[in-house]
Amino acid sequence: MNRLSGKVIVVAGGGGIGSELARRYAAEGASIVLGDIDAAAAQTVVDEIVAAGGIATATELDGGDEASIYAIVDLACATYGGLDGFHANYASFADGAIAASVLDMPMDVYDEVMRVNARGHLLCTRAALPKMIERGGGVMLYTSSGSAYVPMPIRPAYAMSKSAIHALMRTVAIKHGPDGIRANVIAPGIIMHEKLEANASPGLKEWAFGRNAVKARLGRPADIAATGAMLMSDEGAYITGQVLSIDGGSSMRQ
Structure with missing residues (x-):
């Protein structure tokens, strides 16, 4: 449980997955900056990490705003002396909220999803990479979704934005491998965090179990x-x- 000792990691986006990322990275010895649009929620998680003996700082983060993204990287460097890892873990679900399809999705909703999910993750990359290259290398991680692979009658913007993150990751990996940068994507399936558990219908759970190995x-x-x-x-x-x-094996790809 000390694999990340001495490393500085930004977790961009809290919530069910992001908060657990911050806890685990801190438990493994990293110094963490956790950013979220809900700064108070991020601070609650950081208080928990510090109480457990970890090192962490919370800040407000708007994942669609360039200045906010650069500010969280600058905060990590100023507070902890550099940057070794950046995990982009936020998303807009705007088209899912209206169950829109290709033909009826308002273009302003499409633009918002792509602004946050595709453009925002590109901005995270542009902000983080130079700082990690200065340190001799580092890791870019992106949280995507199984929606990038599964045919969906609704949420086309969300699925497209997640596929865009995969393309971004591959570009970073091949272009900046010589700079000591590794880049990967984690694509979760149905993850039962506290908020989803409280609101999930029995049908959702049955559907997920039916897909999983x-x-x-x-x-x-x-x-x-x-x-x-x-x-x-x-x-x-x-x-x-x-x-x-x-x-859980819901997707099995070669």
């Missing part, structure tokens, strides 16, 4: 955090340019 349980934020910790650490030193689907 693992039948013992549905995924949890800790499953994503465990994979993230490995990829951020030297144990993942030979893994780059990959999409790791953490989904």
Whole structure:
């Protein structure tokens, strides 16, 4: 549990998965900056990390705003002396909220999803890479979704934005590998964090179990955090340019 000792990691986006990422990275010895649009929620998680003996700072982050993204990177460098890892873990679900299809999705909703999910992740990359290259290398991680692979009658903007993140990751991996940068994507399936558990219908759980090869349980934020910790650490030193689907076997791709 000390694989990330001495590393500085930004977790961009809290919530069910992001908060667990921050906890796990801190438990593994990293100094964490956790940013979220809900700064108070991020501070609650950071208080928990510090109470457990970890090192962490909270800040407000608007994942669609260039100045906000650069500010969280500058905060990490100013507070902890540099940057070794950046995990972009936020998303807009605007088209899902209206169950829009290709033909009836308002273009302003499409633009908002792409602004946050595709453009925002590009901005994270542009802000983080120079600082990590200065340190001699580092890790870019992106949280995507199984929606990038699964045919969906609704939420086309969300699915398109997640596919765009995969393309971004591959570009970073091949272009900046010589600079010591590794880049990967974690694509979760259905992850039963606290908020989703409280609002999930029995039908959703049955649907998820029906798709999964693992039948013992549905995924949890800790499953994503465990994979993230490995990829951020030297144990993942030979893994780059990959999409790791953490989904209980609901997708089985070669």
